[in-house]
Amino acid sequence: MSATLSEATQASFVRHPIRLTLNGQMRELQVLPWTTLLDLLREQLDLVGSKKGCDHGQCGACTVLRDGKRINACLTLAVMCDGAQLTTVEGLAEGDQLHPMQQAFIKHDAFQCGYCTPGQICSAVGLANEGRARTPGQISEWMSGNLCRCGAYNNIRDAIEEALPLCQPELEQGGEQ
């Protein structure tokens, strides 16, 4: 393989050191430039809660929180997360105490197969951190980046509506709001 690669390409096979806080734990890692955050989580760190649905930012199953804001891990390079504070679905509960959003999803039966659920829950926590959604219509509009092929949308919306007031915003920096 390497015989056919240009010098520039061969030179690119360099792992870059990154430091990040992952679910509250400081991690020092070495990553190849083209490794996505989603592949880092699933393939190297065994955090398989975040799902690879479309791998193109269209389904939201890979949604995680970076500095409190929801992003698509499939369209994020791991190397560009140096210094970030990341939360995946595995980091939401406090020990055995589920996050209010997780509790509400169970109470409202807000899933069927469960594949999209980690992304839905992380996205909903991101929605809570944004602190803007007030109405069921706004919840639907601002959850539109998370698809559910089973069609559990009504229960997902109900769960989020109930949990929103129970979620403490966890934005890392204030921004301009």
Place this chain on the structure above:
Amino acid sequence: MNPFQYSKPDTVQAAIDLSSPVSRFIAGGTNLLDLMKENLTRPEHLIDITGLPLADLSETPAGGVMIGALVSNADLAWHPWIERRYPLLSQAILAGASPQLRNMASTGGNLLQRTRCYYFYDASVPCNKREPGSGCPARDGLNRIHAIFGASEQCVATHPSDMCVALAALEAVVHVLGRGGARTIEFADFHRLPGDAPQRDNQLADDELITGIELPAAGFAEHSHYLKIRDRASYAFALVSVAVALELDGPVIRQARLALGGVAHKPWRDRAVESGLTGQTVSRETFTAAADALLQNAEPLAHNGFKVKLARRAIVRALSDAALGSAPSGGQA
């Protein structure tokens, strides 16, 4: 995704010095990484510009707002200056993509996103935009989502951005820096029509970096509206979108801006139609006449004739809503 080298410079000048014909700048990455996963572009070197000091908004001496190229779409849409003074821009941004993507995507990158023409996105078929001279399967193929204005024999693709439609109506100015120094580009001149070189979406040179987008002082906050029509209620590209900005004196139109998305290779404006609205009285007849005048130049393809009728109705509705007064931005009721 192909292997590539990765650099993260600290200064704008260092980023430009690192650039080459085989490098690409990366900020949000929401479109670039998607294109790389599809093997539609294979840069040998990614230059991460997220460490550059271009993530702020500031007031300009002319009374407008300078938006740093790295301000995220979400931060821009929700910024109090933008919500209050340029609600058209907030509305357009929030009509596009998903909350996750808006948190990632940068202002500069939004201008540079590629078309979502499904032939462009399929590496197994020819495409003049991907491989100049290879042909255009869209022109005589499935062209329901394609252009009705400004297309060429070589390319019938549309520009996918919502934000850019509002920036066109607001007559923003793009600030860029390259090896030749800094320059500004009027928004109307930034994106190109496809002509004989559909591979070039805009006027930016390889070594040039967008550093900021300048909004003029006039934000048309009293009478503006962004209307987007798409195949589903949320999170889809526009079939037709309309950005309207009006300056009214009672019922009389002093100035009108009208930009269309989803219909051309760039945000589409017709200055003759806009100036024809000046001095007219706000009415359904006035708006219908303007829509008819604009659309008489439409050149629909085999499958997108519906866009002409859709655009006509969308223009009338957007003009009417803008004349009534701007609705606050921020999702559905």
